Amino acid sequence: MTCFLGSIATAFAQQQPLEDSTKVTVPLNNPHTNQLRNREGLFTPNPFGTERGIEYDPITNEYMLIERSGNYLLHPPQHLTFAEYLRLTQREAQRENFKQASEAYAYESQQEGFVPRFKVRSRTFERIFGSNEISIKPQGSAEMIFAGQINKNQNPLFNARQRSQFNFNFDQRIQLNVTGNIGDRIKIATNYNTDAQFQFDNQLKLDYTGKEDDIIQKIEAGMVSMPLNTSLITGSQALFGVKTKLRFGRLDVTSVFSQQRSQSKTITITNGQQQGEFKVSSADYEANKHYFLAQYFRNNYNRALRNIPIISSGINITKIEVWTTNRTNNTTDSRDIVALLDLGENDPYNDALITGGGSALPAAFSGPGFPQQSNNLLTQLPAGSRQTNSNDVISFFQNNTDNFAKLTYARKLTEREFTLHSQLGYISLNYPLNNDEVLAVAFQYTYNGQTYQVGEFSSDISVDPNNPKVLFVKLLKNELLKTSLPSWDLMMKNIYSIGAFQINPSDFRLRVGRLDDKSSVEKYVVDEGQALKDRLWLSITGVDRLNQQNDEQPDGYFDFLEGITIDSQQGRIMFPQVEPFGSDLRAQLQGEPAELVNRYVFDSLYTVQKTIAQQNYPNLNRYVIKGTYSSQGGSEFLLNAVNIPQGSVVVTSGTLVLTEGNDYTVDYTAGRIRIINQALLSSGQPINIKLENSELFGVQQKTLFGTRLDYLASKKLALGATIMHLTEQPISQNEAVGTESISNTIWGFDGNYTSESRFLTRLVDKIPLINTSWQISGTPRLFPESEFLNDLRYGYNRARLAFFNIDPIFYNNSGTFNISRSELSNHYVRQVLETEVFPYRQSVTGQPLLLPTLNLAYYPNQRGQYNYTTTGVNPDGTLQNPEDRWGGIFRKLETNDFESLNVGYIEFWMLDPFIYKPNSPGGDLYFNLGNISEDILKDGRKSLENGLPVDGDFTKVDETVWGRVTRLQPVINAFDNNPEARTRQDVGVDGLNNDDERTKFAPVLQQTAGLQPAAAASLAADPSSDDFQYYQGPELDNRGASILDRYVKFNGTEGNSKTTQQSESQLGVTTSASTPLPDGEDINRDNNMSQTDEYFQYRVSVRPQDMLVGTNFITDRVTSQVRLVDGSTQAVTWYQFRIPINEYESNT
Template sequence: QPMPAGVRELFRQPVEYGPLQAGSPLIRKRPSRQPLLESATPFAGKDVTIDSTGVHYQPMLAGFPSGPPLTMSLRSYLDLAQAHLGQKAFTDAVRRAFRQTAASKARSGRNRLEWRVPIPAPPQLRRLIGDEGSLRINGSHTATIGGKSQWTAGEVQTLAGRPSKFPTLAMDQQSQFAVEGSVGEAINIRITQDTESLGGAFGQSLTDQLANQIKLDYKGDEDDIFQEVQAGNTTLALPNTRFVGFNQQHKGLFGIRASGHLGDLAFTTIASHEKSESNRQSFRGGAQVDTVEIHDYQYVHNQWFFLDEIYRERLTDFSELNTGVPSDFEPNDAIDPQSLQIFINDFNVNNDAEQLSRPGVASIDPSQPTNRATGFSEIGTWHRLDPDNDYGLVEMLGYIVLRVAVQERHALAVTYRTVSGRQVGGVPAAPDSLRLRLIKARDARPEFPTWDLEWKNVYRIVRGFSRGRLFDEDKIRVEILKEVPGTEPENTQGSKTYLQLMGLDTHGQDPGTRPDQIIDADYVGLDGGQGVLIFPDLRPFDPVHVKYDVLGTKIPEIYDKQQQRDQIEASRYLIQVINSSGQQRISLTQGRLASIDPKSVDVRLNGKQLTSGVDYNVTFTGEVQFLGETADAVGDPGADLEITFESQDLIGLGSQQKTLLGMRGEYEFLGGDGVLGGTMIYNNVRSAEKRVRVGGEPARTVVWDMDVRAKFDAPLLTRVVDAMPLLKTAVPSAVTLQAEIAQSRPNLNTKGQGYIDDFEGSERPEILSVFRSRWTPSSPSEATFLGVGERGSTHWYNPFHRVLRTAIWPGQEDQVEASNNKTDVLTFEVVPRPDAVDTWGGLMTVFSGGVRDFSQSKFLDIWLRGEEGVLHIDLGDISEDWIPNGRIDTEDTPLPGRTTGDNEVSKAEDVGLDGRTDEQELDFFLVEAGIDTVGLSNDQKRQQFRGLSEYDGRDPADPQGDNWDYDSTRNRDDYRRINGTQGNRLAQGGQRPDTEDLNNDGNLNVRNDFYHHVIDLARDVHVPGTRSDAGWRLFRIKLYDDDSERIGAPDSSRIEFARLALVTDRVFGDTTRVEIAQMEIIGNQWQEDPVTRLHADATVVSENEVFNVTVIGTDENLSYRPPPGVKVNRLAGSRVREREQALVLDISELDAGHQAAVTKVLTRNADYTKYTRLKMFIHGDSNAVYIPEPDSSDVEMFLRFGADSLNYYEYTTRVFPGWDDRNEIEMDLLEMAQLKAKLRGGPVDSTGMVLTQIDTVIVDPRFRHGAPAIY
């Protein structure tokens, strides 16, 4: 029989569980009266089927059968169903009634809890605050606790992963309440909280939650001294005078405001503390005015590309497009848009299946893809870009514009056909490999043939354009400035502006008229669709077109250097853009990660204050949205819009703590016709940094003001006017006198000092992981002259018992917490072979993030323990083929029809890199030995295997020796099989298959181009002062000096792999071991300059003169002591001491008359005019080679600072051993600044340096070169 309507659906759906969402606590679910119809278990359900035998009922849990099935007659089932539906209808009705009652009470306020204080106030307070007190609470609070326990069945406990089945608990709390209280009749308190607000969602770091939740009001009687007191989230304002006060009210602050009177003296006081920043944005003509400064080296990268060199050669002047196509345009070379396909190789096989990637080769010439040199070709899997969404094509000119810039570490390639039929590249039918034309190589370098295919004359000139800003070419004003040290930037060269010289301003409003210092309206390079400015020349600041080759100062470095440091140092020009864009919605954050308190936003349009919620809305993302007629008024050309608001950085990096104190008093006299007033304001801005950087100084300002205003009746003036013919006064005459005096006393740096560099962050380390799972067996190193036949049994692991940090670095005794006092180390062991004189074992890893640029790095630092063997270290391009068969050995079986797998290892795939199970391994080795295995049992095969002398010592149960085995509960010190690749799926803490393809790019790298370094562990050549009592020591290796061997053609700017090879000559069975605590490739913000001669008479610089820059600090060097008077502080709330570090200039064999220097390019222009002296501590380290005399020294230290290497100030001093006071540099900045005026007529030496003597007493020389400036 058919089921009644709704019955089947009712019982097939999971039953709701838990308490009612809203309703009386008296109504609960009945747990067991009808077990077939009710369940309080989450994810519980039922499955009901009906046939001729009756109704079959099956309880379900999470979609699976739970418990035995039940069978009943159809009549019994329908009776139960009817009873259940009746009960459900009754319950729903009660719920609705309860919700309606609750909503009615909420609207009337009758559901709040109110409590009146039954104890009367003391008589002494009763007169001040009244008699009664009460507390009213209204709101709700919900807490949800959940837990999740996640583990893999059968997973074991290892060193790196120690899974726990104890659930991870999480609590979600939501509260919305208001507490209102009164203390007597005069004091009212209100506390509110709503965790659903954005501030609650992100936590109290987003906004000061306390300031937004508490408000206290006190209302005094007419005769009380204090008339009003407000505290908490209040409005703070002082009455304005002519010179001092607030132009608008400050909102969103946490503070106190009090006003009152004492006789004829009225006063207002304010006090506030905020962790936000006051902002004001002005808009003129209904537009926001943005001024953007763009440096010459900040062109758009990796977004605009030519498809071939021939198109670049034909478009050397972009302004030719004003009149059509270029003069040498060839129509037959136009691109057929239907044929163009663009591909990207992200060198990540993990997403190949998702992106439908295909294998292929991209090269400079797809018809001859044989040149596999770096930068000439890229091999891998490529995914195609969407022509409708990912790029645009200008087919006539042969260039593309990507919607999103391609990442530096990715490669870009194309295939296309011209309209004449010339085919470039090809896309054969799957699964054949693609043949593509490479237009951007991975990690492009200037020497690559594709380097010039990228456009370098496109500049993004509108901030936030991608966020929907409007770009009106008529409202853009561009000026090109040349930075001149010591003076204001210049916008002209000779009689022409740089806009004219670069072809952007050739005429006025109409062709043929004089240039008007505005980009020509008909110039096509001002692209409103992209928000960019395209210069006519391909290299605008180093022009290649003869038409623009008129710049007096060219800077090829910004186009021919890859290091940004070189580009910044060479930079000379600024592009200043002034943009006015009409908007009906305005972002106050301007792309910053900051929060805006909507209550603090004040909007005025043409002087009139607008109303929030009526004229505009403010979102928590910091966007002001104008509504209705106001939106039209804002867009009016004559509109004058001003917005003030308070903001706070979400991550707290840009915020400062501010304290504001103020008082205003006014005393009335002359019966109210006279007022004597005074104002005092104290504003303190405090920085969270202990060592304040120049440019981020804490400041304090004190402002005071005195004013008087008096009005006097002047009957004499009335009589004089009345005596004049035809004049009669209507009101009595009066004279008003006003006077005011004010003073501002700012302190621009309350600490009195600012750090240019404290050298704490000078070192830039790149860490090589010591975790076992990051390393795999390596291919043989050609530099060791040892091959596969000399490879010994190799083990590497992280000991279960970690090592005390202080055993390695005793200097960190006061710098580590007890909870972080141990560290992991990598133990690397090699067991010698019985048949080899020298045995080696090797490990290799890939740098996270792919290819790294270490061209500016100088050292490899290794902290290790071990006294035997020779450790070989390789950095560069290293063969991944450690099983030397020329193919990628991997557990990841390719998916059907594809060349790659799913990058997850299944149980069936987890057989190791040999691809064989233990039984298959046994068959393989027996067949290799010439034994017929057909018909043999497993026991017989194992017996045969034990008789093979060439496999003596191998276990027949694991012939290849690749099985994983480690038990931390029984024998945690047995690591022999911890790196096995067969059966290790549950030990890896993930599902990644074992593979030779370390960089996951889908290719087997077989190139060997690397830097080779050697450490003889038996020799004590570590860094002095670093050996600990436990035997740990620091080895510092120079990466690129003459002692480092180069195998192949390594490139320091393209380092991807690292390899460790331990070679031992010990006898068989005697394990050689080395323990590694830390490996870092060290760079420095201070870069060495070449050793140079001071004058022409000096000797020629020799190769023996070596100069390096390093650091030394209290954390790793026991011999280091800070300068006298420099205090090493402890971290707040901790016993841990801060690290103190210094820069080391390591010089050897420096000849007389030669100099060595290090340079740092500051990232921001700092203003030093507020400082009077510059000081630097210098430590002279004497040695056996050179020991200065007590009163003289041949070593000079010099400090230069200025705009560049041609315009600078210099101070020199002699260097003596230790922290000698005579070493200190203490420069009088005021005197140095006066050099500019003093030296204009001074003597000039042959090098162009201007010299003078500042003091009458002979002192250390100070001089100026070029035209430096303090600001």
């Protein structure tokens, strides 16, 4: 074997005679030989013109190192054994490895960036990714924040453990932007910010790009887009998912699977004016926003507009004040009012108490110079009705709250919050009222030179802080929306919003049609019957009476009459008929068959609530109001969107795609577009703006996947096919109107042919309760004593009902409270794991979670709060006939519009109530949904603890049969800051402490001679049974009180808001209160006490024989094996109840 390595790589072999190889031709100590042997290696650079090589001598089995210059040997050959040769080559390999590593390090050290580029020495890697280089460039900052926080909060709403907490706070703020390349084909782009306000601000993009002849042309992951070049099926820009593009010859296949994070919309601009379309149904009128001021104006509305554009009412309203429920606690421009339903009505609703007067016009003000009143209501009211604290009004109306509404600190609306139509007699609010809000007015108008007034203005009755008085005003809407009352007719149902503003009259078009009963095709002309056949619905509904010259001749176009048929500034359509699809339509169908009249007339739209009309009468809700509009002109237009994805705005003028920066500019954050090419605005060519706006809140889960096929048949002909599938799923299981679940698939074919003539043709084939803010309730109407007013018999059957959440402190420190393991194993007081009721639910942390429960403990034989009965009582003080007793609590519901929110059930889980007493007779559990009276102690007066005088001056309060009530409405819902005043205010809803109760109810205590001494002493200690007892304390601990015993009196209202000083001095704990807020008869904190009891009642039987799935509203049961604190394992059953809202037992 011969091998040469060097600068001159030529092989040679000289023909020489064979010699004795054993002869030593070169001395072993030859300096030249040692120099050659001591060279650093075979690969040491050779001197110029020299070469080195190795020859193998098969005879001696040795290797010879030879160094030549041309044909001359520079040194005698050096002989190496095989072992010496291996050591030499190994050293050379190490040197070469070190050299390559050194060169690579030197190359990387010269690269820019925090992470330099580096190479992967793999041909497979290079073949897949296009090159062997990887480059990552991170930019940004990272900040770590460490802190320790000790929080001590003596809020009695917290349990003992929660009042003192140490929290280790760790926070990080990372702003990171990473760009990188893997080879030539993969690009990475990441933008992440922990302080981003919205999820779509953080973006991730992974992009793989193949070569021109590869099948895989492109793979994208992260934020992707799916633009489509079709006009009927539009793509989407802001998608999060995976997108692929494959190429098979002339066929491109683009597919996407993603979640959509934006919504698409299109805006059209013509001649500098924004174009739009609208479509609403007849049941989509604006509810709770527009109100007639009296029945007179409703009755004369059609007649006043009979000769439009002239309004022939003869009335001009010159002054008005509008009042509503005060939910802001702002007392500026507020007054106490009594809003009367029949005020100013010639035909009163309550004709048994009120007699109509001689004036047919609304008139209800006693003053010189004003005409006689419409009725005698103001003269019939008792003299004391003027006083805020008087019960004379409710007594006059015999407890019927339909006739009036009494508001404390009612808020007066400013002129900017409503619009008055002075000739037609109605107001339009800028915002809709909630269903439980009150609306009332006082107004003054002129008719034939005479001034009339309805109600009292705030200037008519002066303010006296020491003697508060009410204003008598006209009631337009009560807190309970009842369609049987005249106030229901005062709400206008002929005004519709089209969702646009500043409408241009010249480009406005409106049509009214009806869906055909068989084909559901929109028809704008009546094609059956005799009375209206061949007439346009536009004319029948009264919005087409005039021609372009305002002559009374329908011309098929909408009569654009400002303030009569349209409010162009607010985008409202106003029909000049009170009931265009109801009684007014019926009047025009006289003589027609009853079958046709019943199909066409939508009377239910005006007799039932809006949502009920939409849901229950789809066969009549067939009218559509649709059209087009243009808004105010200019060069800048609102896109009605914010945080628009960059590049998602596409602007076209005809078929020409405009260029951003040259023809228009976009403010993506504010949602504005400015057309800077003025020639486009004045060309008359429509400008179409297609955009997507990122959703600020992910209220719906949207999944989009689809495929696009593009086949290039020739340079001029391109064929395409598209299929897209979109699903939307709302987060909540209860679907609301407008956010229903959908699963839609759309597909289509398209073609594009382009010739030099620029002629374009496209062919398109046709083709879905746990909160402890409860309070004891008043007597339900289920019991006859509920009708008593200012009578102690009102509470004679109230038994004790305790409602509470158990403090976890008992489970962690049970020895401290002298509570046994057996007590902690009681199923009705133990802790409940979430998996016990929901065995297949997994927690986010992986650890079992505790399930918060609402504990109800009912004691039917114990006297409840404010129960002063002396009959039907056993000698030991317990109540007789427990089956006739009741206990109740109530709370505020955050929503009261169940129909529009699609609330269908009352759902709850109940632990088997008969674990320890399977033979118990049980009882009934009632749910009342609706308007519940807040008058817990029924006397018509609102009791508030913080309204009691802090100085003990009882001349500032009034006495009722129950105790004391304040004369003045406190502005702030809080106790006085002086701790000493707490003992005078924290005395319960009756306004009496125990000493005052013994004085007030001395006659009751004198009738307890038959009681045992212990029972008599207990009643005398707390005659109202309203004392609060904290669940901790030496007295309870010493007698080893059970957990249930500790909460028996936890819901008392006297002494339940102790200060820190009181708690420490009495019980030795920091806080022993159940609430820091004063108790009172205003559970929804709207500064008013509702006295209305009108609700739907649902009954659940809680009896052993009725606890069966499929009956008694029980829909499911779960039996679980529970390991208790005492070490035992027992089986318990939970029952799921689902009570349909529409399956009520009674409607009171």
